[in-house]
Amino acid sequence: xxxxxxxxxxDDLTIEAVLKxxxxxxxxxxxxxxxxxxxxxxxxxxxLRKAEGLVQCVYEEKAVDFDLKGLKEESAVEVLGKVVSEExxxxxxxxxxxxxxxxxxxxxxxxxxxxxxxxxxxxxxxLMLRPVSLRNVTERAKFKIQEGIVRGFRDFLMTQxxxxxxxxxxxxxxxxxxxxxxxxxxFNKKAELGQSPQFYKQTMVGVYDRVFEVAPxxxxxxxxxxxxxxxxxxxxxxxxxxxxxxxxxxxxTGFLQYTMKLLAEEYKKELDMLEVQLPDVSRIPxxxxxxxxxxxxxxxxxxxxxxxDLEPEEELLIGRYFEEEYGSDxxxxxxxxxxxxxxxxxxxxxxxxxxxxxxxxxRGLEVTTGGQRIHDYHEILKKMEKRGMNPADIESYxxxxxxxxxxxxxxxxxxxxxTMRLLGEQNVREASLFPRDVTRLEP
Amino acid sequence: xxxxxxxxxxDDLTIEAVLKxxxxxxxxxxxxxxxxxxxxxxxxxxxLRKAEGLVQCVYEEKAVDFDLKGLKEESAVEVLGKVVSEExxxxxxxxxxxxxxxxxxxxxxxxxxxxxxxxxxxxxxxLMLRPVSLRNVTERAKFKIQEGIVRGFRDFLMTQxxxxxxxxxxxxxxxxxxxxxxxxxxFNKKAELGQSPQFYKQTMVGVYDRVFEVAPxxxxxxxxxxxxxxxxxxxxxxxxxxxxxxxxxxxxTGFLQYTMKLLAEEYKKELDMLEVQLPDVSRIPxxxxxxxxxxxxxxxxxxxxxxxDLEPEEELLIGRYFEEEYGSDxxxxxxxxxxxxxxxxxxxxxxxxxxxxxxxxxRGLEVTTGGQRIHDYHEILKKMEKRGMNPADIESYxxxxxxxxxxxxxxxxxxxxxTMRLLGEQNVREASLFPRDVTRLEP
Numbered sequence: 083x084x085x086x087x088x089x090x091x092x093d094d095l096t097i098e099a100v101l102k103x104x105x106x107x108x109x110x111x112x113x114x115x116x117x118x119x120x121x122x123x124x125x126x127x128x129x130l131r132k133a134e135g136l137v138q139c140v141y142e143e144k145a146v147d148f149d150l151k152g153l154k155e156e157s158a159v160e161v162l163g164k165v166v167s168e169e170x171x172x173x174x175x176x177x178x179x180x181x182x183x184x185x186x187x188x189x190x191x192x193x194x195x196x197x198x199x200x201x202x203x204x205x206x207x208x209l210m211l212r213p214v215s216l217r218n219v220t221e222r223a224k225f226k227i228q229e230g231i232v233r234g235f236r237d238f239l240m241t242q243x244x245x246x247x248x249x250x251x252x253x254x255x256x257x258x259x260x261x262x263x264x265x266x267x268x269f270n271k272k273a274e275l276g277q278s279p280q281f282y283k284q285t286m287v288g289v290y291d292r293v294f295e296v297a298p299x300x301x302x303x304x305x306x307x308x309x310x311x312x313x314x315x316x317x318x319x320x321x322x323x324x325x326x327x328x329x330x331x332x333x334x335t336g337f338l339q340y341t342m343k344l345l346a347e348e349y350k351k352e353l354d355m356l357e358v359q360l361p362d363v364s365r366i367p368x369x370x371x372x373x374x375x376x377x378x379x380x381x382x383x384x385x386x387x388x389x390x391d392l393e394p395e396e397e398l399l400i401g402r403y404f405e406e407e408y409g410s411d412x413x414x415x416x417x418x419x420x421x422x423x424x425x426x427x428x429x430x431x432x433x434x435x436x437x438x439x440x441x442x443x444x445r446g447l448e449v450t451t452g453g454q455r456i457h458d459y460h461e462i463l464k465k466m467e468k469r470g471m472n473p474a475d476i477e478s479y480x481x482x483x484x485x486x487x488x489x490x491x492x493x494x495x496x497x498x499x500x501t502m503r504l505l506g507e508q509n510v511r512e513a514s515l516f517p518r519d520v521t522r523l524e525p
Numbered sequence: 526x527x528x529x530x531x532x533x534x535x536d537d538l539t540i541e542a543v544l545k546x547x548x549x550x551x552x553x554x555x556x557x558x559x560x561x562x563x564x565x566x567x568x569x570x571x572x573l574r575k576a577e578g579l580v581q582c583v584y585e586e587k588a589v590d591f592d593l594k595g596l597k598e599e600s601a602v603e604v605l606g607k608v609v610s611e612e613x614x615x616x617x618x619x620x621x622x623x624x625x626x627x628x629x630x631x632x633x634x635x636x637x638x639x640x641x642x643x644x645x646x647x648x649x650x651x652l653m654l655r656p657v658s659l660r661n662v663t664e665r666a667k668f669k670i671q672e673g674i675v676r677g678f679r680d681f682l683m684t685q686x687x688x689x690x691x692x693x694x695x696x697x698x699x700x701x702x703x704x705x706x707x708x709x710x711x712f713n714k715k716a717e718l719g720q721s722p723q724f725y726k727q728t729m730v731g732v733y734d735r736v737f738e739v740a741p742x743x744x745x746x747x748x749x750x751x752x753x754x755x756x757x758x759x760x761x762x763x764x765x766x767x768x769x770x771x772x773x774x775x776x777x778t779g780f781l782q783y784t785m786k787l788l789a790e791e792y793k794k795e796l797d798m799l800e801v802q803l804p805d806v807s808r809i810p811x812x813x814x815x816x817x818x819x820x821x822x823x824x825x826x827x828x829x830x831x832x833x834d835l836e837p838e839e840e841l842l843i844g845r846y847f848e849e850e851y852g853s854d855x856x857x858x859x860x861x862x863x864x865x866x867x868x869x870x871x872x873x874x875x876x877x878x879x880x881x882x883x884x885x886x887x888r889g890l891e892v893t894t895g896g897q898r899i900h901d902y903h904e905i906l907k908k909m910e911k912r913g914m915n916p917a918d919i920e921s922y923x924x925x926x927x928x929x930x931x932x933x934x935x936x937x938x939x940x941x942x943x944t945m946r947l948l949g950e951q952n953v954r955e956a957s958l959f960p961r962d963v964t965r966l967e968p
Contacts, residue, residue: 083810083811083812083851084810084811084812085808085809085810085811086771086774086775086778086808086809086810086811086857087775087778087807087808087809088775088778088779088782089685089775089776089778089779090768090771090772090775092768094766096686113766113931114734115731115929115931132734133686133688133733133734133735134686154929155929156928156929157929158765158766158900158929158930158931158932185766185931185932186900186901186929186930186931186932187901187929188902188927188928188929189901189902189903189926189927189928190902190927190928191928192928193928211924212921213728213731213921213922213924213925214731214924214925214928216728216729216731216732217731217732222732222733225688225690225732226688226733228691229688229689229690232689232691233689242532243539243576243577245576245668245669245672246672246675246676247668247672247958248671248675248741248758248940248958249958249959250741250756250958250959250960250961251694251741251743251756252707252718252743252755252756252961252966253966253967254966254967264695264709264710264711265709265710266707266708266709266718267707267708268707268755268966269745269747269963269964271966273966275695275709275718282958282959285656285659285968286659286958288558288656288657288659288660289659289660289665289668290576290665290669291575291576292576297740297741298691298693298694298740298741300694300695302712304712312695312711313693313694313695315691322601323537323556323601323628325533325535328529328533329533331529332529332530332531332532332533333532335529335530335531335532336531336532339531364530365528365529365530366528366529366530367526367527367528367529368526368527368528368529369526369527408526414529457601457629458629458630458632459631459632459633460632478655478656478967478968479656479968481654481656481657481968482656482657483632484631484632484633485599485631485632485633485635485636485657486558486597486598486599486600486601486629486630486631487601487629488556488558488601488628488629489601489628489629497691515690515691515692515693515725515729516692516693516725518693518695520712521712523695523696523697523711523714523716524696524697524921525728525921525922525924
């Protein structure tokens with residue numbers, strides 16, 4: 083009988099292993115994709131692409147057991163070569179090749195040059211070719227940073243006593259309502275794709291006090307803008323026993339502080355490659371919705387058209403205001419009008435036209451919506467009645483209030499928007515591996 | 526201007542804080558839900574439910590500023606009490622109450638007794654009341670262990686150079702085919718919910734060499750069994766530069782070893798509560814599909830009906846065989862028939878009727894399907910042609926082979942099935958917070 087007893091050790095090296103070990107002068111084995119071949123006649127440079135970075139390999143005809151003419155870019159290879167210190171090479175070393183073994187070959191030549199530092203083409207073309215354009219080193223660096231953001235979110239919340247949950251994405255119809263939902267037939271029942279794990283994460287506060295989820299959400303919004311995706315990854319948390327909705331903003335600030343530190347420490351290579359300056363998140367200003375409107379109206383000489391709504395342009399100006407006045411890339415805008423918030427948002431007892439809620443703007447773009455929720459059964463029924471909603475439609479959600487819920491609140495962060503702003507990208511599609519928009523269902 | 530500068534320190538304590546600190550004899554503040562009130566006349570026990578466990582509070586009428594008659598189970602409260610060592614209490618201490626402040630109250634009495642150790646009712650009733658039945662301590666312990674499995678998966682793969690990715694769940698029609706797909710209208714285009722991130726994770730191997738994803742998958746299977754869910758969480762990984770499909774089984778074994786250790790160390794409380802014995806995963810037997818059929822046919826005197834298929838009963842017997850003969854709860858069944866595997870599975874060059882693939886059975890239940898994939902463009906086209914498939918339908922997937930892919934393979938693990946078997950549950954619904962099956966779309 084054969085037995086499998088754990089990870090099989092390999093004798094090919096990662097870049098990290100070469101850097102950590104004492105390999106200079108030694109012949110080592112490495113694997114990777116042929117990223118670039120630069121034939122200079124006497125000598126050629128074969129650049130190997132590995133997950134962690136690029137490796138410069140020096141090919142001299144007489145030294146290697148393989149004819150360079152037979153080598154194709156994007157082949158997967160295993161090479162043997164002597165490690166030589168070389169300041170001008172990536173990571174400070176190169177391999178002087180003695181052997182190349184081709185593990186697999188492409189059938190065709192790439193339709194765009196991926197081995198340039200940046201891909202020199204339109205977003206549209208990049209997205210069409212996404213399955214291969216992501217192989218470009220600056221393209222893939224973006225999503226490495228995105229990985230770091232998600233890690234930061236989870237790891238930080240774990241230190242704060244949160245439990246990770248997984249809630250369903252196919253949900254019954256009529257939950258949060260609105261027209262921006264994708265509908266589907268679920269064994270002859272009407273179902274929807276979840277716009278948010280809202281009801282479920284609140285439910286789980288009754289179970290674990292503090293919970294989080296990282297999962298896709300779906301919005302059938304028809305506008306095709308630089309800020310909207312029809313499917314995106316939502317970083318959600320919800321916490322019980324809060325004293326006020328400030329606790330939620332404070333927790334988000336803690337997440338940002340933790341994550342910027344993590345990125346600086348473990349994603350430096352990618353940050354440098356993309357020339358990303360991490361924002362200062364030591365303190366984030368918080369301003370009331372109505373006050374924010376006043377401030378930008380005064381400073382930028384802009385008439386307030388609707389006191390109960392915030393236009394995208396106003397968001398940009400609020401962002402600009404707090405950048406100029408306080409040097410902050412972030413600003414919490416608090417006390418959104420009740421009319422603009424869902425029924426479960428807690429109204430401000432001091433003025434019920436407003437809610438105990440907030441958005442977080444990052445360089446003028448909303449990246450988070452959050453706030454305190456109603457926890458009292460009678461209160462939520464009253465609010466639903468006011469809005470003409472039928473409690474019977476969401477009975478299993480209302481059950482949690484009926485049988486008791488602690489004061490609580492939470493938020494949802496749009497991962498792609500946060501990534502986009504951090505990277506200084508102008509289109510949210512740049513921050514989604516395979517974006518879904520009104521016209522894009524593939525790749 | 527107000528500024529938010531990070532997590533706001535609180536003066537109420539967690540159970541862990543009380544256990545770590547030197548609080549005996551001191552009055553402390555704690556928050557939680559009133560899990561149980563046992564009124565013994567002179568004295569009453571008020572059990573507080575917190576995320577981390579239960580706290581026994583002793584209520585003596587004269588000592589407390591609050592009338593016990595006014596206290597309801599499932600209220601959220603803040604209490605003050607003196608910490609007293611008490612062996613018989615959970616965690617070895619109790620609070621002698623001096624103050625109770627009600628933070629919120631239920632509107633109604635719970636329809637089932639949640640404060641018993643186990644809920645004494647049918648699965649059906651538990652699921653109907655899921656939003657509150659999960660508050661039961663043994664119910665919630667299951668999903669804490671599930672959290673540990675997911676953590677183990679991610680943390681282990683991070684140590685092995687994998688990158689986390691997020692791929693879309695709304696996909697174009699005609700991808701993997703089959704009738705078990707949920708269909709939806711996507712802005713007047715036909716779309717489906719992803720049955721697996723298969724194409725995307727393979728694509729990302731060309732980018733990061735090794736990738737993983739934890740995300741929901743959707744299967745419109747009509748059978749209502751104890752093993753099937755229509756939406757579940759899939760733990761997927763895919764790795765490039767493999768030498769054989771054994772590398773994938775080895776990586777999975779490594780994951781299981783890492784995770785069992787993590788559970789033993791950090792989820793001991795929950796494992797003890799549910800009396801879970803962690804399986805030995807130091808080595809896992811691997812047996813060929815045809816050989817496995819022979820072995821159980823001989824040992825259990827069972828005729829082989831179809832040499833190219835494995836019935837659920839046969840899976841159970843294979844599990845039993847390896848438990849009896851080798852003391853193993855797990856067994857890899859390898860070399861599945863080509864007919865039973867998708868077109869992208871790599872056929873065994875030694876016998877093309879079989880594939881370089883495997884299932885992992887855990888106590889007789891398939892919890893993983895994996896294997897080596899075709900990486901050569903011409904080879905995958907040939908296989909598609911043989912099956913009457915049209916390459917134009919999945920052009921953006923085929924792009925990755927056309928422009929070069931390393932040898933690679935991967936797997937998908939059903940989180941709920943793995944959890945179910947680990948917990949010794951008989952129904953996969955016990956291992957899903959809010960299960961989706963043919964009849965269940967709520968809660």
